[in-house]
Amino acid sequence: MRCQVSFILSIRFLASLSSVLSQDSAVSVPAGQSTALYPAYTYIPSIDADWKPHPHGLPIVQPNATIDPLSPRPMNIPAFPLASLSPFGPPPKPSTYWYEEIEHNGISPFITNGSSWKVYRNVKDYGATGNGKTDDAAAIQAAIDEGGRGPDGNGLGTTGAPAIIYFPEGTYLMSRSVQSYVDTFFIGNPINRPTLKVSSDFAHSTLLYMKDPTLGATINFYIGVKNLVLDSTDYSANTSFTLMDWSVSQATQLTNVLFKMPVSSQHTGLSTPEGGSGTYMGNLDFEGGLIGINMNNQQYSIKDCSFTNMQTGILISHVFDMVIQGMRFLNVEIGVDATTGGVGNIGSVALIDSVAQNVQTVVLTKSQVTANSTTGDDSIVIDNLQTNGVGSTVVAGGKTILKGDVTGTWVYGNAYLKGGPVTGAHDAGVTYQTFRSPLLLDDGGNYFTMTPPTYQEYTVDQVVNIKSVKGFPVFGDGQTDDTHNINAILARNAGCAITFFPAGTYLVSDTVRIPPGTRIVGETLSAISAVGSKFANADAPQVMVQVGLPGQVGVAQISDMLFTVADVLPGCILLQVNIAGFSQGDVGFWNSHFRVGGAAGSGVETKCQGGVPCKAAFLLLHLTPTSSAYIEDMWGWTADHDLDGDYDQIISTGRGALIESTRGTWLVGTAFEHNTLYQYNLVSAENIFIGMQQSETPYWQGTGGPAQAPAPWTPNAGFFDPTFSNCGVDDPNCRMAWYQRIVGGANLNIYGSGFWTFFNDNGDCMGVNGTCQNNACEIVGSPTETYWWNLNTRGCLNLLVDDGAVLETQNNNPGSWGAVVAATLTHSGILRRLVRRLGKKILF
Ligand SMILES: *[C@@H]1O[C@H](CO)[C@@H](O)[C@H](O)[C@H]1NC(C)=O
Ligand SMILES: *[C@@H]1O[C@H](CO)[C@@H](O)[C@H](O)[C@H]1NC(C)=O
Ligand SMILES: *[C@@H]1O[C@H](CO)[C@@H](O)[C@H](O)[C@H]1NC(C)=O
Ligand SMILES: *[C@@H]1O[C@H](CO)[C@@H](O)[C@H](O)[C@H]1NC(C)=O
Ligand SMILES: *[C@@H]1O[C@H](CO)[C@@H](O)[C@H](O)[C@H]1NC(C)=O
DSSP states (O other), X not given: OOOOOOOOOOOOXXXXXXXXXXXXXXXXXXXXXXXXXXXXXXXXXXXXXXXXXXXXXXXXXXXXXXOOTTSOBOOOOOSSOOOOOOOOOSOOOOSSOHHHHSOOOOOOTTBTTGGGOOOEEXXXXXXXXXXXXXXXXXXXXXXXXXXXXXXXXXXXXXXXXXXXXXEOSSEEEESSOXXXXXXXXXXXXXXXXXXXXXXXXXXXXXXXXXXXXXXXXXXXXXXXXXXEEEEOTTSOXXXXXXXXXXXXXXXXXXXXXXXXXXXXXXXXXXXXXXXXXXXEEEEEEEESSSEXXXXXXXXXXXXXXXXXXXXXXXXXXXXXXXXXXXXXXXXXXXXXXXXXXXXTSEEEEEEEEEEEEEEEEEEEEOSOXXXXXXXXXXXXXXXXXXXXXXXXEEEETTEEEEOSOEEEEEEEEEEXXXXXXXXXXXXXXXXXXXXXXXXXXXXXXXXXXXXXXXXXXXXXXXXXXXXXXXXXXXXXXXXXXXXXXXXXXXXXXXXXXXXEOOSSEEEESSOEEEOTTEEEEEXXXXXXXXXXXXXXXXXXXXXXXXXXXXXXXXXXXXXEEEEEXXXXXXXXXXXXXXXXXXXXXXXXXXXXXXXXXXXXXXTHHHHTOSSSOEEEEEEEEEEOTTOOOEEEEEEEEEOSSXXXXXXXXXXXEEEEEEEOOOSOEEEEEEEEXXXXXXXXXXXXXEEEEEEEEEEEOOTTOSTTOSOOTTTTSOOOGGGTOOOOTTSOXXXXXXXXXXXXXXXXXXXXXXXXXXXXXXXXXXXXXXXXXXXXXXXEEEEESOOEEEEEEEEEEEXXXXXEEETTEEEEETTTSEETTEEEEEEEOTTSXXXXXXXXXXXXXXXX
């Protein structure tokens, strides 16, 4: 029987943005709030040019030398058809999580004895009881450490020792800290989230250390925590305490966690004391305590979190670029406190679609912006805020500068409008009427967001382990060509089953076709890795993973996967999305990432040595015109250093993300780094929401470097490549990757771009006034209804070239890590400004 995919068609209308909450209720500060000092942290962000490239991660000392991804074992093509499955019925809502029950046969292909590597570690198999009475801390640490994992990595590499620490339902009493490492993912049963309960006699000051102590915070990759409750309510309220140290960076996921603290206590939910270069966290609830999140990181996207009964929801001691979306502050003194960092420690903060109820001050900031400002520091953008029982919406330098709701977009920072001054207009609190495409909104008029799917409503019979299908062997062993059977199983599973890829590396020599009706879940980032001649020709690039065909409509959801290349493949497009959903979120990617080079299991690691950039892949992500996708937590990384060895690679991936989609696309917390021609290229794109995007150019570009863009590539007009014809023939700091190009298009709402250039040819910046790169971004061909909020750069002479003319310079917008512009509205169609000060509206 051919199974059918059933869908519910939901038509969404632009809902009113009007406030549902009254503005005038009395303000009451939570009782018993302490005014204790915030904890002091040691990390000092590197504002100056003292940052050096990372030489390596944790080398794999004992790789299995017999594994050869470059000469894969041939495909196993069964002569018989694959038995069909029954279509999905209504979700049965089981009491046990399918992931706990499914066969656990994930491996670590590239280390010695990797085929018996234990990926899945159920803490109960290590002696944890989950009975709330016996101390489980030692058992949990044993689950983390098994197999020689530890602070020295024991020769297993950054990617060689993946582990899932699984927590069945229960209450796990903890008497001491747990130390985790890179490539570790804590997962709880989402049906009934397990609780890690801090004992009253807890021995340390932090419950979970998620940062690997061996590696700097900015190279702590591949870490996750989901579906847990962290509870310190039994621990001394007057003692300073932190539930989680999350000093981590890209390709990390923190989601669906409740941080439960005693009310009026000195506890902090999450802090990042050692910094990091993060991308995304979301769907978190913070209750009680002193501080919900203590943020000290280069950049972050934080989505859909609640902060209840505490002094400060989010304390920002340092962040260059932060987008916080869907925040709910309830009964807190201060929603966001951005006053504690030193000069330059805060670049920009955007607060979107949020609600504050019974809050003294929603945003507390410095008195940085006046009409006479000369710096871009401390820019604040508030877009759609509902208040109820709020004292002040914004307090700057001790003075209330905004009260009540924000309908439209309020800007405190430097703004560029058509015909405005070259220095920008320093808006000390201006509200703009802005447009949001209905395609991007939920029924309440907020930007659509989605909780990462767990598929907890399905039973284990509705999930197919791709390595356990009878007669259709799939290996994921980094040495067998799995293409044929992956495609056969995906085609059969469409609309009938969720497909689980156990940890491993799945080599493919041809396109993996993902049909409508597909739901894929990986484990510790299961890798799909291209190999072979199909992907070798840069003049005729081919797609490794193709999600739907152009014009197709249906479900295609992918979580916890990694897209990579096993060889130097100049013609490889790693991921192409053509499909749109019937409903928002039908097509989505969560915690799914790219990596080109820099790790075991790829010929790129060894073949790209020798001082010249090698063309290792054509394009990472291609969203074609018919696509609509919700993308949350994605890192498109072309390696700048080796995670598993010490090979000195110079890798050139042609392109980062080519975005042509028109039907509604959301990029919530993404990062694209070190791609040669551009990181983001929006070409005739329409109806796009971007909430925090972070990028870096290739470290080898610029003065003295081995190639000047577009080299080593030839621009391909079919892929809308930039030509760099704006640059002189020999002008290395002009011939560097564009961070973002916007070429035509419409309805683009972009919040929080953090574009950092650190080097010229891996060394000091040699450009004018100490800059490393001439141009960061360009707008070409007059897109309409384009709203670009909080563009932050480092090391760039010009932030934006608008239709061939330099519009925004670092010189005119200095601040933070380099420069900050709060609002770029030259293509927005804004005709009038709605100014609101102290609740009074003035139209002009
Ligand atoms: C691999 O397994 C063999 C056989 O169990 C054992 O002797 C050897 O020590 C293991 N090697 C490593 C590096 O763990
Ligand atoms: C290396 O990999 C091969 C192929 O999977 C396997 O047969 C062999 O046991 C592995 N050797 C070690 C020492 O892990
Ligand atoms: C906590 O500290 C406050 C202020 O120092 C004090 O009044 C209170 O008794 C302390 N509570 C406990 C439980 O120690
Ligand atoms: C800006 O500068 C002018 C001229 O120096 C001065 O009169 C004015 O008060 C200043 N405005 C603010 C907001 O500081
Ligand atoms: C370099 O810096 C100086 C001093 O701030 C400034 O006058 C000059 O315009 C800058 N040059 C460029 C090209 O931005």
